[in-house]
Amino acid sequence: MAHPAQVKIPATYMRGGTSKGVFFRLQDLPEAAQVPGAARDALLLRVIGSPDPYGKQIDGMGGATSSTSKAVIIAPSARPGHDVDYLFGQVSIDKPFVDWSGNCGNLSAAVGSFAIASGLVEASRVPRDGICVVRIWQANIGKTIVAHVPMTDGAVQETGAFELDGVTFPAAEVQLEFMDPAAEEGDGGAMFPTGSLVDELDVPGVGTLRATMINAGIPTIFVEAGALGYTGTELQEAINGDAQALARFETIRLHGAVRMGLAGSVDEAAKRQHTPKVAFVAPARDYTSSSGKAVAAGDIDLLVRALSMGKLHHAMMGTAAVAIGTAAAVPGTLVNAAAGGGSRTAVRFGHPSGTLRVGAEATLVDGQWQVTKAMMSRSARVLMEGWVRVPGDTF
Template identity: 90%
Template sequence: MAHVPQIKIPATYMRGGTSKGVFFRLQDLPAAAQVPGAARDALLLRVIGSPDPYGKQIDGMGGATSSTSKAVIVAPSTRPGHHVDYLFGQVAIDKPFVDWSGNCGNLSAAVGSFAIASGLLDPSQVPRDGICVVRIWQANIGKTIVAHVPITDGAVQETGDFELDGVTFPAAEVQLEFLDPAAEEGEGGGAMFPTGNLVDDLEVPGVGTFRATLINAGIPTIFLEAEALGYMGTELQEAINGDAQALARFETIRAHGAVRMGLVASVEDAARRQHTPKVAFVAPPRGYTSSSGKAVQAADIDLLVRALSMGKLHHAMMGTAAVAIGTAAAIPGTLVNLAAGGGSRTAVRFGHPSGTLRVGAEATLVDGQWSVTKAIMSRSARVLMEGFVRVPGDAF
């Protein structure tokens, strides 16, 4: 029988923050995949190597974790005041599903660099040396991200001495500003706190009732208290991911939290929305040893945070969840703020499984409603490989 040959598509494999993904220019995708729909999803699934019942993504570019099963599409912006539009797809590993419901804060750090190197910015907008400010329209959630990309000799500078816990080697620092990160369009009625409360009692039938801060900032997130779950907040991946019962409990909590936040109509619907909301648990500062063997001292952090992504404890911290952490920490009375000691603050340094991360946020109370103008953090990004990805011609 005749077999359809493979086709090749221009692509770049990049690390952004503590994630990796395959980046495409919209114009380079096959025509059928240049618009949202089944063809686009099928193409990205095949590129990444999903669905894979073995859970390894051997026949694709994915790395068999939520941090490495990602795809990005970038195009010249149709939005006034922006350089590029950025669309993020979280590709399920063992299911035929691409989740477009949220952003990836880590890969956001690579979008500006990719846009510059791919010719998506007018050369006159790129300085010979210095910082190129790239205004990015995050199309998944309808928000603006401003990336400050270092430029040397007219090209993106990728090497440097900026160290990021969860990333082995130093690189150039990329500062990100997430403007007006709260109240994502279409999420929970457009409110930062969709229930109207800083802390809710989240009832989860068969599991228990937990105090929770439900927030839409960066990405919809359910914050819980570590102690109420039987944890200390110093846990590493194996403590959670090796416990099937614990993972099932977290997924049940996530599903009920999604309903409470107005993100889905029923707990059953949450299974089709894996990327959001996130679940995280917080605790006051305590010393621990990170996954790399680095000692994290209690005096060096404001609080502990552990977060789950796509059903597993994340090895570090999702960038969008870091925005949620910074935002919640800036608002007195949330569980995140209380774990950090309470009071007013404009930045926090939190401990995660791979080390620490600092994130800042500016929050104000206006007419009884909290608003956040921006959240700021530094990441790094680097091209790992560029050229073409190949997929069977009938894969989409």
């Protein structure tokens, strides 16, 4: 019998923040995969190595975690005031599913670098030295991200002294601005979709939990660590090694998704693994990070742990960090209360790998909270570039 040859597709494997993913230019994808649909999903699943019942993604580029099972498609933008369109796919590890419902804040840090290196930013806007401002349209959620990418001798500067907890080696700092990150009424949602800063969320088998449900950066459900028997200092093994805990968090996520209007039923919510996120918060206290680094309560404002794709994240998703910064800026939310309450424009929170600072500018307008932008620093680096190969009958 005939066997299909492998197809070569230009690609770049990049780290952005505490995530890794395979980056493509839209124009380099096979024609059938240049438009949304089954062919594109099938291609990306095969590239990453999913679905894998072994949960290892051995036969693909994925790293068997939510942080490393990702794909990005970049294209020139026809939208005024933007350089590129950025589309993010969260690839399920064990299911034949690519979730396009949200953004990846960590990989956002790599989009500007990739766009410049790929010739997708107009040459007149790229300085030989200094900072190149890349205007990104985040196509999944319809928002603008502005990346400030350092340049040296006409090339993207990737090495540097900026340290990011959760990433082993220092690199060049990339500053990100997430413009108008909260959902608005005109988007079919709202920053606080239930209309309340804190809700009573009834979760069968778990109980009634106080929750702040916010749509900023990415839809996120914040609950109190103490209400679940946690301190907020937990590391991955404390949660990911507990099947009952994971099931409890997934139940919270499903019922929170329905309450937020993201799904009509828990069955529908179960089909979108990427959103919403679930996070638990607690007041600052001393703890030891996953690397053995001591984090002092006096160096942080609060503790946050978040789950992604059903597992406790090893650090913090960038989009969830935007949600944290935004919620912290609004007095009355559980996040703001855990940070000590009051008015604030930035917080430094402790996560399993260390700490992260995120800022947000929130104002109350006509009784509704609005956020003009959220800001954070990440780093990015090309790990490998060339071609990925998939069997020709994949898509």
